Amino acid sequence: MTAAQELAADVLAVLEEHGQTVAAAESLTGGLVVAELTAVPGASAMVRGSVTAYATEVKRDVLGVDGPLLAGRGAVDPEVAGQMAQGVRALLGADWGIATTGVAGPTEQDGKPVGTVFVAVAGPAGAGGVRELSLDGDRRSVRQESVRAVLALLLRELTENAGAKDTEHNGGNGCLQP
Template identity: 65%
Template sequence: MSSTAADVVRLLTVRGETLAVAESLTGGMVAAAITAVPGASKAFRGSVTAYATELKRELLGVDAGLLTARGAVDPQVAARMAAGVRKALGADWGIATTGVAGPDAQDGQPVGTVFVAVDGPFGADDPSARGGKVEALRLNGDRAEIRMESVRSVLALLLRELAGEQTGNERAQDTERNGGF
């Protein structure tokens, strides 16, 4: 079991929030890492493994024009996959992976090109702050190593966002308790 996955489940559970996962190159490995954590059912809503490009459109609502123009290995596609699974499965947070694990390049992208994304209630008091965050990765190694690092990276991205949100909330509570700025 991954300690990052355990930390994600713990933070989501403490916050009373839920997670949904959209996966392409990882083929269910992110969902497997999360569900390996005892108590994951308190926070994990489910996952969609949209390996085929058309499923990204059909199941996750990724724009067909974007897929045609940019291909499935694209930062905007990753962001829309995370937002789409969050909406489709009714979760507070959505995360996604898309990329090229090999052995061949795809959509003009070399092996090791990966995009991981998180979509959630960022800055809930500021509507302009809502939305997603994407990280571009250039990974080395064989297919298995690229897929495992993609799992680690998307969970780490979510954990950073959850920890940042928690820190921000604690600051807001401290300000209220202390009667001002």
């Protein structure tokens, strides 16, 4: 089992324990994050879906990322990653939203070198965060490490914010119990 597969299984186990759901917004990973999650048996109870927002317009028009932010900084930006995670969480009605955006190569993008990646998590009660990665390797390895990193960030948020409750409860069974 790979590190990403183990993380996906751990993430889903914690989500199931808390009766919570997740949705993914992926750019450079192009669906690899949700593929890892949905490879785990029983994932359908926790995975709401995903948006592969490869094009900048999709980030803006579907996920609700701020247009002037995209125009000014480009898609490879920590605030963009955070807005992608928040956007997919709201769009797909999930308790947690996760996002990946970055440069897998072979050339730089928006003045950012290959291996520059931002992963983000947005969750209940303002939980979440963004992590910047500076990865070495070819396109394949940058994408794989990005998958591992966003799942690790989500797992950390889930375990550190285990008591976080979402008063609007986006997804899950629709019932919050103390």
